[in-house]
Amino acid sequence: MIENAKVELVDLEPKSTSLLKEVLTGLSRSQKTLPPKLLYDKRGSEIFEKICLLKEYYPTRAESEILKTYAGDISRMIGPDALIIEPGSGAGDKIRFLLPHLIEPKGYVPIEISKEILLRMTEELHTEFPFLNVLPVCADFSQEIELPLTVDRVPGKKVIFFPGSTIGNFNPQEAVVFLRKFGRMIGEGGGMLIGVDLKKDPEVFKQAYDDPHGVTAEFNMNLLERLNREAEAGFDLQNFAHEAFYNEKLSRVEMHLVSRIPQLVRVHESVFRFKEGESIHTESSYKYSVEEFSELCAKAKFKIKKYWKDSQNLFCVYYFERE
Numbered sequence: 001m002i003e004n005a006k007v008e009l010v011d012l013e014p015k016s017t018s019l020l021k022e023v024l025t026g027l028s029r030s031q032k033t034l035p036p037k038l039l040y041d042k043r044g045s046e047i048f049e050k051i052c053l054l055k056e057y058y059p060t061r062a063e064s065e066i067l068k069t070y071a072g073d074i075s076r077m078i079g080p081d082a083l084i085i086e087p088g089s090g091a092g093d094k095i096r097f098l099l100p101h102l103i104e105p106k107g108y109v110p111i112e113i114s115k116e117i118l119l120r121m122t123e124e125l126h127t128e129f130p131f132l133n134v135l136p137v138c139a140d141f142s143q144e145i146e147l148p149l150t151v152d153r154v155p156g157k158k159v160i161f162f163p164g165s166t167i168g169n170f171n172p173q174e175a176v177v178f179l180r181k182f183g184r185m186i187g188e189g190g191g192m193l194i195g196v197d198l199k200k201d202p203e204v205f206k207q208a209y210d211d212p213h214g215v216t217a218e219f220n221m222n223l224l225e226r227l228n229r230e231a232e233a234g235f236d237l238q239n240f241a242h243e244a245f246y247n248e249k250l251s252r253v254e255m256h257l258v259s260r261i262p263q264l265v266r267v268h269e270s271v272f273r274f275k276e277g278e279s280i281h282t283e284s285s286y287k288y289s290v291e292e293f294s295e296l297c298a299k300a301k302f303k304i305k306k307y308w309k310d311s312q313n314l315f316c317v318y319y320f321e322r323e
């Protein structure tokens, strides 16, 4: 336990895996890849916040519209006495739409890797919702997390809140494994409120992931700057370009960094050869129809109860219960 003036949080001490090892492994593959989580260093997270404000990046707007419009209905589906658990809560922007509508919630458990962000949002919530029991947990939600006893023993139905279509950044097999982890965390009868992007006209994806303002390009290129700093790499940013497209066959938007020229790039003690046009795959963002996503969740023993779409049918928020 760590004591702060007002806030008491449970620190599960997130372990940092070796960035260099992950980078060398990814760049050694025939299709060079880098783990998407590396996009989110401090600057990457700031650029991502800018992406969320872009007119072209509809998911944030559409999901917020759903949560605002249907907060009452969603809260009735969740029911009374729920303990809401939000893995990767960040600044907790989206839970704020629901908090005033939840029926006598037992508490809110934000799980966040950044202690600084977690402490700040917990203090803000204490001020905005003085009667809400906030139980912050500092942990990396991508790892297996066992809820601390102080949280696990809180009576009431456990409900995962996982907005933002973050589940789309896992491939479908990984997503099932991940959802099963959530299932173990909440137990039988627990709930899951999850926001997921819908399939649509690929041109809409192109605008959202290769925006005309160049913000997404900056987000992707920042990864190379990070490697230059943190992995002793020698990427010349001028020699790479951001690319994003919808892979219809795999139902996913792919982000790549494409080599503009044939070149050799040093990373620590290794050297990697790039042909002209060869790419590093940096992120996939899977898109699902309601039927496909419900089937995926069924593999993790989640049964669909209800779903809500925004007025333009761009995005979907689902409520599931664990069988």
Ligand code: AVI
Residues within 6 Å of the ligand: 051, 059, 164, 165, 166, 167, 168, 169, 208, 209, 216, 283, 284, 285
């Ligand atoms: C965080 N994640 C759900 C975003 C997405 O849409 O896949 C990340 C992102 N990448 C480019 N733009 C936004």
